[in-house]
Amino acid sequence: TPTLRWEDAFSPAGRRLSSSAIREILKITQAPDVISFAGGLPAPELFPMDAIRQAASSVLDRYGPAALQYSTTEGHLPLREWIAARVNIPPANVQIMTGSQQGLDLLGKVLIGEGDVVLVEAPTYLGALQSFAPYGPRYLQMQTDEGGIDLDALEEQLKTTRAKLLYCVPNFQNPTGRTLSLERRRRLVELTARHGVIVLEDDPYGSLRFTGEEIPSLYELALEACGGPDGSHVVYSGSFSKVLVPGLRDAWVQAALSLVRKLVQAKQGADLHTPTFNQMIIAELVHDVMPAQIGRVKAVYGARAQTMMAEMKAHFPAGVTHTVPQGGMFLWVTVPEGLDTTPLLERAVARKVAFVPGAPFYALGGGENTMRLSFSSANDGQIARGIRALGETLHEALA
Numbered sequence: 001t002p003t004l005r006w007e008d009a010f011s012p013a014g015r016r017l018s019s020s021a022i023r024e025i026l027k028i029t030q031a032p033d034v035i036s037f038a039g040g041l042p043a044p045e046l047f048p049m050d051a052i053r054q055a056a057s058s059v060l061d062r063y064g065p066a067a068l069q070y071s072t073t074e075g076h077l078p079l080r081e082w083i084a085a086r087v088n089i090p091p092a093n094v095q096i097m098t099g100s101q102q103g104l105d106l107l108g109k110v111l112i113g114e115g116d117v118v119l120v121e122a123p124t125y126l127g128a129l130q131s132f133a134p135y136g137p138r139y140l141q142m143q144t145d146e147g148g149i150d151l152d153a154l155e156e157q158l159k160t161t162r163a164k165l166l167y168c169v170p171n172f173q174n175p176t177g178r179t180l181s182l183e184r185r186r187r188l189v190e191l192t193a194r195h196g197v198i199v200l201e202d203d204p205y206g207s208l209r210f211t212g213e214e215i216p217s218l219y220e221l222a223l224e225a226c227g228g229p230d231g232s233h234v235v236y237s238g239s240f241s242k243v244l245v246p247g248l249r250d251a252w253v254q255a256a257l258s259l260v261r262k263l264v265q266a267k268q269g270a271d272l273h274t275p276t277f278n279q280m281i282i283a284e285l286v287h288d289v290m291p292a293q294i295g296r297v298k299a300v301y302g303a304r305a306q307t308m309m310a311e312m313k314a315h316f317p318a319g320v321t322h323t324v325p326q327g328g329m330f331l332w333v334t335v336p337e338g339l340d341t342t343p344l345l346e347r348a349v350a351r352k353v354a355f356v357p358g359a360p361f362y363a364l365g366g367g368e369n370t371m372r373l374s375f376s377s378a379n380d381g382q383i384a385r386g387i388r389a390l391g392e393t394l395h396e397a398l399a
């Protein structure tokens with residue numbers, strides 16, 4: 001019998017799939033003695049274990065077998081009601097997702113047609129590029145500066161380009177840690193509305209601000225401008241992963257009713273619904289446990305960001321620069337042109353420290369002399385040792 005060559009069997013969509021650099025690196029960093037600045041992993045020692053244990057048992061007491069039964073694709077109503085009330089929209093405009101990663105995949109499936117132009121930041125979250133790839137987008141990179149998306153450049157770009165979608169992470173951006181100012185947000189909402197560009201606002205870190213003032217989301221600014229959720233061209237993706245725990249895979253999308261209805265159809269074909277039990281546990285935690293957890297996490301991540309920046313100042317070579325995040329989990333390092341951080345990772349891991357090379361965060365290539373560092377899941381001692389080891393690696397590479 002002829003041996004089946006699976007490479008020949010993959011569909012065009014299948015052929016467009018590639019591995020996540022973050023997931024691949026996480027395998028290396030499993031070694032216990034490696035200090036990892038790679039994955040955007042929430043600090044496990046901060047997980048509210050007792051509260052979750054109690055929530056799980058009270059959910060089983062309250063709902064009985066229904067907590068373990070199939071449930072609706074739209075999601076657990078009490079959870080949708082809580083999410084909707086935060087931005088004063090009807091629960092019908094909220095769709096629960098199995099992680100915001102699923103939201104990105106289903107939004108790609110229902111919105112991106114072959115060759116559609118998708119505007120992305122340079123660099124952007126590589127997981128979005130991975131989710132969108134099978135649907136055949138034509139990526140265009142938006143110019144960015146220290147303040148994130150350059151709106152003057154975008155205004156010029158939209159004069160000559162018809163774009164379908166604009167994907168962005170306005171708060172504490174993955175991977176740069178940058179935050180888009182209120183002034184730029186207003187311009188972005190107005191400009192995209194004028195040009196009929198759909199905006200995907202991906203905001204898993206928005207609650208984790210440790211310095212500076214809160215800034216309204218693009219979604220909230222659009223609500224004001226478009227008079228309600230069904231007239232808004234902005235789609236908002238939120239997640240419980242970084243403000244509670246990532247392993248329960250609970251997130252959501254806020255969007256116009258027509259889009260939510262299409263997402264429901266896509267989700268039916270993907271996983272029927274997000275795990276019933278997990279949604280009910282999250283719904284127990286959002287009232288009291290989550291606000292306290294957010295306070296704890298912000299304080300720890302803010303302190304760890306300060307530690308990391310102080311250690312970089314002390315141990316990194318001249319000519320190496322980094323962003324200064326106001327929240328979230330990441331900062332972005334730029335090394336002198338000509339030094340490629342992808343081969344550098346191996347030498348860093350030999351010194352028991354890991355990071356994510358920057359190149360995979362660029363949709364159209366470039367960024368070889370950059371890297372992403374996460375400060376969320378290493379304690380101060382590990383940050384000091386890891387940054388010192390990374391500094392030695394950089395000194396050696398630049399010698």
Ligand SMILES: Cc1ncc(COP(=O)(O)O)c(CN[C@@H](CCCC(=O)O)C(=O)O)c1O
Pocket residue numbers: 020022023026038039040041098099100101102125127169174202204238239240241246250251
């Ligand atoms: C901008 C942005 N959008 C969506 C996600 C996915 O988060 P969830 O699916 O809601 O947990 C993430 C999570 N990214 C982390 C987690 C991925 C790590 C992993 O693959 O385990 C990271 O970049 O390291 C994100 O940063």
